[in-house]
Structures are given as C-alpha cells and as structure tokens.
Amino acid sequence: MKILAVTARAVDCGFQKQALQTSRVASPMSRFPQFAERRSSWMWPTKKVFLRIETEDGLTGWSCTNGGEVVELILNAHLARLLDGQDAGDIDLLWDQMVAALLPNDRSGFAMMAVAAVDIALWDLRAKRAAVPLVDVLGGARTDTLRTYATTPQPDALAGGAWAGLKAAAPYGPEAGAEGLAENVALMHRFAKAAGPETPIMIDAFMAWDADYALRFAEAMADLPLAWLEDPLPPNDIDGLIRLRDGMDPSVPLALGNFAFSRSDCAELMRAGVAGILQPDVAWAGGITEALRILDMAAETDTPVILHNTCEQPWSLSLAAARQDDALVEFVDRGAQSPLYGLIAPHPDIQAGQTPVPRDAAGYRPAEVALSAFPSPTLQGA
Template sequence: MTSQQTSVATSADRIIALRLSSITLPLSTPISDAKVLTGRQQPMREVAFLFAEVTTAAGDDGIGFSYSKRAGGPGQFAHACEVAPAVIGEDASDIGKLWTKLVWAGASVGRSGLSVQALAAIDVALWDLKAKRAGLSVGKLIGAHRDGVRTYNTSGGFLHTPIEQVIENAQRSLADGIGGIKIKVGQPDWRTDLQRLTAVREALGEDVPLMVDANQQWDRRTALRLGRALEEFGLVWIEEPLDAYDAEGHAALSSALDTPIATGEMLAGVGEHVRMIDARAADVVQPDAPRIGGITQFLKLSTYVEHHQLDLAPHFAMEIHLHLAAAFAGNDPWVEHFDWLDPLFNERLATHDGRMWLPDRPGLGFTLSDQARAWTVDSADFTATS
C-alpha cells in the first residue's frame, strides 16, 4: 500500500460524528430486592441509559450503551459530553488508544466509577462499528470459543413478586429455552427465604440450575449461617452475600462453603476486580462491561479471570455480554437473561437448549427502536469541523 493509499484509508476511518443520548427506560412494575427491604434503596422504577452513536467518514457506524440504576444517569451523560470531543477526527479502529485518550481527558475524576461508565458507551460503539465493518458479530471479531452461552433468568425472581408468580415466571423461562433460574433472597426473616427457595426447587425439580442473590445485604455471621442452610439445595452459586468490597469476608465464606460464591457486579473498574480476585474472594466473577469501562477493559479482566481458573458470569446487559462470554477462553460461562431492555431494540436474542446464541447480525446485532428514541430526555452531537 502506498503512502497515498494509507492516507485515504485513514481518512475513511476518521470519526466525523458522535451522538450521545440520555434515554430513560420506565419499568412496568417497581422492582424490589434486599436493598429495598433493608431500607437502603427505594424500589427501582426506571433505568437510565447513555447511548453513543459513532460515524466515520466512510459512513460506517456503531452503537454502544452504558446504564445506571436509581442514580447517576445525568452524571454519566454530562461526563461523556465533556470528554467526547477527544475522539472526533481520530481513527475509529484505534479503540485502545481512544479509551486511554478519553480517560485522560477526564483524569481529574479518576479511572473508576461514573467516569469510566461514561466512557463505556463510546468504547462499546467503537467495537460495534469495527465488527460491522468486518461483517462479523462482536463475539466472532474478538474470537469466539462457543456459539452459544449458558443462560439463566433473573428478572422473574425479585422479592416483590409473590412466590406463585416467581414459579410461573421460572417455568415460562425454561419453556423459552433458558437454562437456569436465579431468585432474590434477603428477606427480613431468613425463614421466608428458605420457604421461597424450597417452593421453587420443588416446582422445578433437582436438575434445573438454581442460583440465589442477596444483593450485599447479609452480614458475615448471617451469610455463613444461611450459606450452610442453603447447601442442601445444590445451588450453582450464592451471589453477593456480603458488601461488594468485603473481599476478606467473601474469601472466608468461599473457603467455608461447598456452594460457590459469586460477586463483582458492583465493582467499578478492572483494578477493583483484580484486588477481589487476588484475595480469593469469589469462585464466580461477575463483571459488568458498562460499569468497568466497556469492552476494552472487560477483555483485560477476562484474561485475568481465565488465568486464575475462575468462572465468569457477566452481570446484566446481555446484549453486550453474550459476545464477551462467547469469547471467554476459560470454563463455560453464564449470561444473565433480562427482558427489561427489549423495548429499546428492534431485534431479539435467541435462547434454546439452555443457552443464548450469538446473532449472525454484524456488530452487537442491535438497532435502537422508535420507542427508545421517544424516551430520549437529552442528547448532544459532536462533529468534525473539516
């Protein structure tokens, strides 16, 4: 390739436009987990999303998103707007370079939490664009180890839901081809948790993979006592039994119980996960790509998870995490199935035989619906000047 041809290619790959949109997704029913029952949070009635849409001079485009529950949506949008000009005019293929440029553009607010969550939407959009240009799904572009990933449903098992409805929801999920069921625990009276779990296990049978999630609301003594009581249910894991940052407590619990311990969804950067892994605080690592800075950062972490021979089960955002779990080189991972995001997109993911399957559509395989556009509460456009 001549220098002139190189220049033309670089010009074609140049980012000429970036649109950021703050979109609020209303939930049909207020959602309650153990954090609500302990009085630490109010029921969740909506989810705030930050969408990024990137366009190159050649007309290629990509879409990505981050999100926040209960608080932080406007902050993510504001921070993304501050640093977004840093990518205009840059080569869209240089995703790692652009992540570093963005994080330095907002360096005064650090490299974890809201600051990197704002960057995640742009990072994911760049990966979507790159995969579309290659005519591949994001999972295939990275290098898939499997075409389908084990999947379990969470959205049907929240604490506000009567146990009869939880069971009906679980049976419907299994009939739809989903492989496992997770229910929430953390009732003020722990006996209620055991009663609900017993009812679910009896209804579904011994062979259905079953998980529970305490959403960080037990203390160490309660977690150990209940963890021992839960051993008889043959759970795939006990999720977030303790505060997300209690690495020592999680490590002790993991050592004391046969049931695997899962945690990590609330950690807000790769470094926080590394400290948790080094402390042997989890058997199942549950990173959230939008919360740790996007796909670029997730890939760094997944290598560390594989190196330590731990299991991987990304949190929420199955539209992104399906691709990343498919590309995980370690043990067969799990992806969390939520139907909450369905109204945002025109496409759906396929589930059958207990697994969620990579779409054959290029990129992430999703386009924003008209309804999502109608739920936009703020937007900003950044364009090249020449």
C-alpha cells in the same frame, strides 16, 4: 477514520417499572425503612444511555449503557471533546485516554459506564467496517448457542424450561431478622422445587447482607443444592468476604463482580481469594476492551467468568461465544413485554435454555423508543 461527532442521550425505557424494581428485593438501602420495600424508591439514575459515534467515512457506531443523566453528562460534557478528530480504529489508545482523563476525579461505576459506552460503539464501528458480525471480529464463535440461566421473580413460570439454573433475588437482609431469614430460605425451597433436581439454584443478595447474616443463610441452606451465593456483601468489604469464604462450605462459590468496574477491581477480589466466580458487566466495567483483559486475567487462575446480564447485551453474548469455552450466560426475566430487551438489537430467541450467538453484520441500532432521542438525519442509514 476520524471521529466527527459523539452524542449521548438518556432515555427512560421503563426500568423502574420492572418487577425486580417494584417488589421487595434486598439492597444496600434495605436497612433504611423508607427505602426497604422497593428498589425504585432509591435507585440511581436509571435511564438508558444511548451513544452514537459518527465517523468521516459515513459509518455510525452505537452502544447502550446505564447511569442516566449522570453518564450522559460525562459523555457529552467531557469525553466527547476528547474524542473529536481521533482515529476511531485506535480503540486501546482511546480507552487509555478516557480513563486517564477521568482518573483525577472519578473512578466510579458511572465513569466506567461512560467509558464502556464509547468503547462498545468503537467496536461496533470496527465490525461494521469489516462488514462482519462482532463475534467474528472477536475471534469467531466457538459455538452457535450459549447455555443460559435465568434470574427471575417467578420460578414456577420458568419451570421445565431447560435452563442451566434459576436465580432468585433475595427479598430480605439483616434488618428483617429471623423472620426475614426464614423467608429467604423458604424462597429458595420454592426455587428448588420449580427447578427440579437437575437444575442448579442461586441467590443474589445485591450487597445487602453482612458476613454474620450470610453465614446464617448458608447454614440454613445446607440441605439445598445452592450453586453460588452472589454479591452478599459490598465488594470493598474484603475482610467480611474473607470471613464469609472461610466460614462457608467451600463447594458453594461466591459470585462477585457485578459492581467491580474495572480489571483492577476484579483483581482485588481475586487476590483476596474470595471470588469463586467473576461476574463483571461489560456495559459497566469499561466495555469490551476491559472485559477482554478481565477474561484473560481470570483465565490465568482458572477463575470462571459469567458476564452479568448477558442476554440484554449482544456484545456480551458475542464475547462469551468468542472467548469462552462452554460459556454460561444470564437472562434476566423482566416479563413477556419488557421494553428493556431489543433496545439495541433484536431480543434473543432463547429456546430450551440456549441463547443464539448474534450474527447480524449490520451492527447495533437503537429501537424505536430511543430513536426519538436522536433527531438527526444521520440516523437513516446508520
């Protein structure tokens, strides 16, 4: 099945209006006062990028990733012409060709988001051609539902929801001094109270801290059941992560990998012995093909993998169900009316902390908000 057309469009789906963007959340930019109060003041291009691949046999594969106009440009101006006329079923070869073509000038998250967009759409085509859900193409579901933890700015609202954990986004970093540290610890006490004694709590520092600050936070958290500390330092600060790992309670793992954009990035964290949990994002780290390799690599060392932002990505739910035993997945609480769920598949019906495995053999299609970006007659019957 030859590829006839590859088209990407960046669509504003309201990401910058989410509470996690408009409230104070620590980030690598927090040390600059003009960018400390809101992530939306500095965030990279945040439009969602929808990709459509049309093949000569009349099928259309869809995907969605991040990176806005930057990723849109990579896809339309570079990768699309490399894919023209290629066999859409040869996913491994096309993955290798895309990465090789980008290697001379880009190994960033934006590049791998573009590769992921193509890869996910190719897997969508594979499932559509077989007329089965993606989870079956990946080997079949090992479970009907997946244990789910919630990342939320409102722990009290989610209390009693049978979640597998509640995760906070740290509001402060070293720039806020002792007062900010105390506020972070107070927030975790609030999370612990809302969660109750049987539900784990976690915190995501979004690469905003340094080793000294993270060690002070960990010491202050000694009386609370912290399940993991997520992305406290940038992933390239291996020396700092080693120092942190050596100085922390070994029962509290470091959850790393949101900003690891390939299996080689993940392998570096594992070689250093700092990743107690790997958390790659399938739509950022090269797609399903690379995620399968990361899962296999992690299995060799019994390193747990929790796919990042799972519930917004039906392909990630399918991967977790097909390739992991007793998988844990992430739900990002964006409010009752968030437009970011249901963009490519229906909003998962999460009940009692369990997310159902996607079973739609019709594959992925963009929601109404994105359809306007593709004024093509091929959309009907995609």
